[in-house]
Amino acid sequence: xxxxxxxxEELVEHLPALRAFAMSLTRNSAAADDLVQDTIEKAWKNLDxxxxxxxxxxxxxxxxxxxFYSSRRKAKREVEDIDGVMAxxxxxxxxxxxxxxxxDFREAFELLPDEQREALVLVGASGFSYxxxxxxxxxxxxxxxxxxNRGRRxxxxxxxxxxxxxxxxxxATNSSVMASSNGQG
Amino acid sequence: MGERQKTxxxxxxxxxxxxxxxxxxxxxxxxxxxxxxxxxxxxxxxNEK
Numbered sequence: 001x002x003x004x005x006x007x008x009e010e011l012v013e014h015l016p017a018l019r020a021f022a023m024s025l026t027r028n029s030a031a032a033d034d035l036v037q038d039t040i041e042k043a044w045k046n047l048d049x050x051x052x053x054x055x056x057x058x059x060x061x062x063x064x065x066x067x068f069y070s071s072r073r074k075a076k077r078e079v080e081d082i083d084g085v086m087a088x089x090x091x092x093x094x095x096x097x098x099x100x101x102x103x104d105f106r107e108a109f110e111l112l113p114d115e116q117r118e119a120l121v122l123v124g125a126s127g128f129s130y131x132x133x134x135x136x137x138x139x140x141x142x143x144x145x146x147x148x149n150r151g152r153r154x155x156x157x158x159x160x161x162x163x164x165x166x167x168x169x170x171x172a173t174n175s176s177v178m179a180s181s182n183g184q185g
Numbered sequence: 186m187g188e189r190q191k192t193x194x195x196x197x198x199x200x201x202x203x204x205x206x207x208x209x210x211x212x213x214x215x216x217x218x219x220x221x222x223x224x225x226x227x228x229x230x231x232n233e234k
Contacts, residue, residue, distance in 0.1 A: 008226075008227065008230075011223065012219075012220075012223060015215050015219055016211040016212070016213070016215065017211060019210065019211070019213070019215070020207050020210040020211045023210050024207070024210075033216060033218070036219065037218065037219070037222060040219070040222055040223070040226070041222070041226070044226045102202065102205065102206065105199075105202045105206065106206055109203070109206065120203055121203070121207065124199070124200045124203040124204070125200075125203040125204050125206070125207035125208075126207065152196055152199050152200075155199050156195045156196065156199060161195035161198065161199070
């Protein structure tokens with residue numbers, strides 16, 4: 001991991017992650033790339049507001065997220081055009097475990113509500129902490145946990161991986177998952 | 186093989202798959218428009234100075 005003093009030079013390293021996040025938000029490859037372009041332009045204009053030494057990726061994700069939600073509010077009346085870019089899968093790889101087909105997984109993921117997809121991408125896929133994700137989304141940590149856990153449970157349900165109502169599911173791990181999904185912290 | 190084991194492994198599988206799907210997208214090639222965009226922005230900056 002190299003680090004440059006000038007965030008302008010560092011932007012390019014975050015493009016792949018920004019595109020992946022954009023695709024999970026828009027579910028449309030053309031819209032995703034427009035969103036990334038918008039994000040880069042906004043970030044560039046505001047780079048003087050970026051605090052050196054803090055997480056540039058988190059900062060960029062926050063800009064992108066805000067741009068997505070504000071443009072979506074503007075385009076409220078337009079029909080959402082989802083081309084299933086995540087579902088299409090850019091490079092289908094064989095699933096070694098044989099338990100969960102990636103295609104089914106991608107399709108199920110795209111069915112989740114925006115806020116659950118977003119929470120899962122931030123904490124499940126991109127490796128941000130719950131704290132960082134909460135800051136990006138401007139909400140409580142408990143809210144992010146709740147969204148991520150609801151998303152995980154919904155995916156498990158769609159994919160038939162688990163029975164949410166099963167009375168035997170009461171070990172420590174699961175009750176803490178349930179507890180954190182209800183509470184604010 | 187208990188239900189509890191099945192459930193926590195389901196949650197693990199979900200996170201593993203999330204990472205895999207995301208990584209697939211991340212590994213896609215970056216379109217030229219972004220390199221062009223960054224070049225254009227840099228040029229604008231140097232013209233302003």
